[in-house]
Amino acid sequence: QVQxxxxxxxxxxxxxxxxxxxxxxxxxxxxxxxxxxxxxxxxGLEWMGWINTNTGNPTYAQGFTGRFVFSLDTSVSTAYLHxxxxxxxxxxxxxxxxxxxxxxxxxxxxxxxxxxxxVSS
Amino acid sequence: xSALTQPASVSGSPGQSITISxxxxxxxxxxxxxVSWYQQHPGKAPKLMIYEGNKRPSGVSNRFSGSKSGNTASxxxxxxxxxxxxxxxxxxxxxxxxxxxxxxxxTVL
Numbered sequence: 314q315v316q317x318x319x320x321x322x323x324x325x326x327x328x329x330x331x332x333x334x335x336x337x338x339x340x341x342x343x344x345x346x347x348x349x350x351x352x353x354x355x356x357g358l359e360w361m362g363w364i365n366t367n368t369g370n371p372t373y374a375q376g377f378t379g380r381f382v383f384s385l386d387t388s389v390s391t392a393y394l395h396x397x398x399x400x401x402x403x404x405x406x407x408x409x410x411x412x413x414x415x416x417x418x419x420x421x422x423x424x425x426x427x428x429x430x431x432v433s434s
Numbered sequence: 435x436s437a438l439t440q441p442a443s444v445s446g447s448p449g450q451s452i453t454i455s456x457x458x459x460x461x462x463x464x465x466x467x468x469v470s471w472y473q474q475h476p477g478k479a480p481k482l483m484i485y486e487g488n489k490r491p492s493g494v495s496n497r498f499s500g501s502k503s504g505n506t507a508s509x510x511x512x513x514x515x516x517x518x519x520x521x522x523x524x525x526x527x528x529x530x531x532x533x534x535x536x537x538x539x540x541t542v543l
Binding site: 348350357358359360372374375408410413417418419420421422424425426427 | 437466468470472474479480481482485486491523525526527528530531532533534535536537
């Protein structure tokens with residue numbers, strides 16, 4: 314069965330960086346794009362963008378350019394979210410999410426469990 | 435890209451039906467039949483409940499249904515049950531982007 318397993322919670326100081334991982338199993342990794350979604354404490358879901366797992370080409374939503382980088386290690390079926398120059402407002406749960414099928418668009422049928430990133434001095 | 439507009443909260447009694455609206459624009463909800471709905475319980479990942487406007491993934495109860503009229507999509511839950519109490523988010527394709535609604539807290543009285 315499809316599973317997305319994310320790395321554990323992180324506590325970082327402002328200005329530091331963090332790398333969140335999302336390990337996929339149960340399907341051919343390179344055949345489905347991987348999306349990233351942010352949820353600040355008590356707030357709603359915010360789509361951050363996606364990465365083409367076949368080509369490695371990332372697409373970032375408005376507001377997630379510059380300090381946010383999506384990457385892959387296809388040898389271990391893992392997607393990564395790297396955030397640099399962390400700010401307090403980056404404190405959130407970050408989810409990876411995969412499409413339901415190869416043809417559905419903007420339909421996230423599978424989610425990781427979420428990774429809490431806390432930025433505090 | 436602005437978030438889709440949802441009511442902050444709705445409530446209903448067990449057995450009743452409720453509807454959650456999701457208003458977008460002609461650039462997102464109105465242009466595509468690609469609205470999805472997610473249920474999220476506290477501390478959990480979102481769960482897909484409806485996609486492409488009115489389709490249910492395998493395993494989702496037929497008490498959940500979706501519809502769309504113009505720039506507004508709707509999620510209806512019939513026969514409310516206690517376990518339906520959760521946050522609900524709509525989501526739409528918007529060209530090169532994806533946009534979520536602000537979320538609606540459903541309380542089962």
